Amino acid sequence: MTHVSKKKIEELIKIKELIKKYKVISIVDLTTLPSSNLQAIRNKLRDKIEFRVTKKSLIIRAIDEVKEKDLSKLKPYLENSIPALLFSNEDPFRLFRLIKDNKTNAPAKPGQLAPADLTIQAGPTPFTPGPIIGELGAVGLQTSVEQGKIVIKKDKLVVKQNEVIKPEVASILAKLGVEPIEVRMSVLGIYDNGIIYEKSVLDISQEEYINNIKLAHFQALKLAEEIGYISKDNVESLLIKAYRNALVLSKELKLETTESPEKEEVKAEIKEEKESKPEEQKEIKEERKSEEAEKSEEMKEETKAKGGFVGYKKEVEEKAQKILQDLQDKKIHEQEKPKQKSTWD
Template identity: 40%
Template sequence: MAHVASWKKDIVKEIVDDIQQYPVVAIVDMQEIPAPQIQSMRAGMRAHAKIKMTKNNLMLLALDEAAQFKPGVEKLKEHVGGQCAIVTTDLNPFKLFNKLKATSTPAPAKAGQIAPYDIVVPAGPTPFGPGPIIGELQKLGLPAQIMNGKITVKKDTTVVKGGEPISPELAAMLPKLEILPMEVGMNARAVYGDGIVYGLDVLDIPDDYYTSMFATAAHDALALAVELAYPAKETIVPLIAKAYRSASALSVEAAIPTKETIGALFAKADSQMLALASASGFTNDDIAARLNSVAVAAPSAAAEPAAEAEQKADEKSEEQTEEEVAAGLGALFG
């Protein structure tokens, strides 16, 4: 049987102990992150998480052993590969994902890397004075010229399309133009918590996604309950207000006088009188003056009193208690 180095056993045991101690475990991508940035990220995560980088086969062994007391954690094995680390933490999976995402920082592109988006060199002066570098810029397809003692790019120019490889010449030039198109950071590949392995499709959501979703659901449920006239503690006030508005509108339409609707009924009658006078040709000085003042609004004049009555009823219903509204309903039909 092959001898296993003691240091390997110690690393596996340390990872297993960490998995046992912390409720959440993650596999994190560490691809192409410079060592100084890794140290900085470690320091930023130290209060809530432990980051362990080691050989992938040792991580796989540790996950197998940890599965004895945390069933399901072994599913993280399929995400172990390339340059990665194992993170153990007391943060919930979503907070951990956001904290890891916040470690991302702009970085220069390397030759052969795939552009994450269209890389555009903006129009305007560059950091360079007149010199042979203008020829290098022109070779990259940049319309460069000397203006006011600076090499200037005449117009916004796309130097590489998203999804295409970045050439060595362009990779060398972009940092000089202060363009850092890449991002480096600890990106979670998958996170384990409470027996569940969460993928990026679940973790990578806006902070307010669920609160907004629940707020929308609550609003829609209330609207549906009111529409169906379903009585409940949350719906009784809007239901009574709705009934009051409907009763007021019906009272105006049916010309039933009450103290709440008498003003709207007089306004409606007055409007109808003016419309009738206009249609029949009857006039006197008073009617002629009033017809002239409302000529533009005349086509909709008959509909306005009912709308005003409904608005007044709405405002009044907000001011009244449920008992007052109930009394008002009785008055309408008493």
């Protein structure tokens, strides 16, 4: 029987406890992340994420033994990586963003590609005269000695973006404390409520996402406007469109349009309300509400006195009566005409 150390058993128990405790479990790759940088990132995210760097075999065994959650689809991410487990209750997308945004800088290594143009700035260095002068000259730096220290005389572009960093350049950059390489944990997969989210799904631009939502909202409003679907979001634009169409139609039909004094009065009141202070706006609204109530009562009384409907006018009634009389006379005249006999009579 194979002997298993007490330390491994305790570690396995701890991993299983964390898997049961947290809602979201992620596997990250530490292949390109130096231990010092890992520690710095862990310190930044200590309050939101719990890290566990452990052996692959223990991770696989913990996944197999925890039956409450099916984490089997995380196993492939353990291959060809130096894995670490991250435990959190954050949303998967927010967790990915936290990991991606928390990066540190590291010295360049020979053979790496420069992430940007790397320039060594002119100025004093901490070095005293010695072999270092030759090393600085080997990468094209002009130097002099001032007050016992080596001084770089001119700025020098030592490697362009996407070019391979040569050993001598990497050595000088490290000695000068230049750390041009951004390093972060690489998220391989995140488990949440039975779903595995891959990096390709999680790595979306927040700005692009917001712009897509804005575009969808705009297109939805345009569609609603085209089909005449009314909602609180588009009713104003629909009324404006209807008003403009009415103006075009009245122009085509050569109809006369007039602005009533009441309409002009309402426009003036609206303008006054917009230009007034908040407390004054409240008073104006209360006054208008009272006036509208009085007008409503007056209109009801007028309706009763003038035939039972709003907008009643004497001339309209006379015109309607004349049309009805003409139609009746025409009908009587048609009835009095002698009926023509057919050839069969």
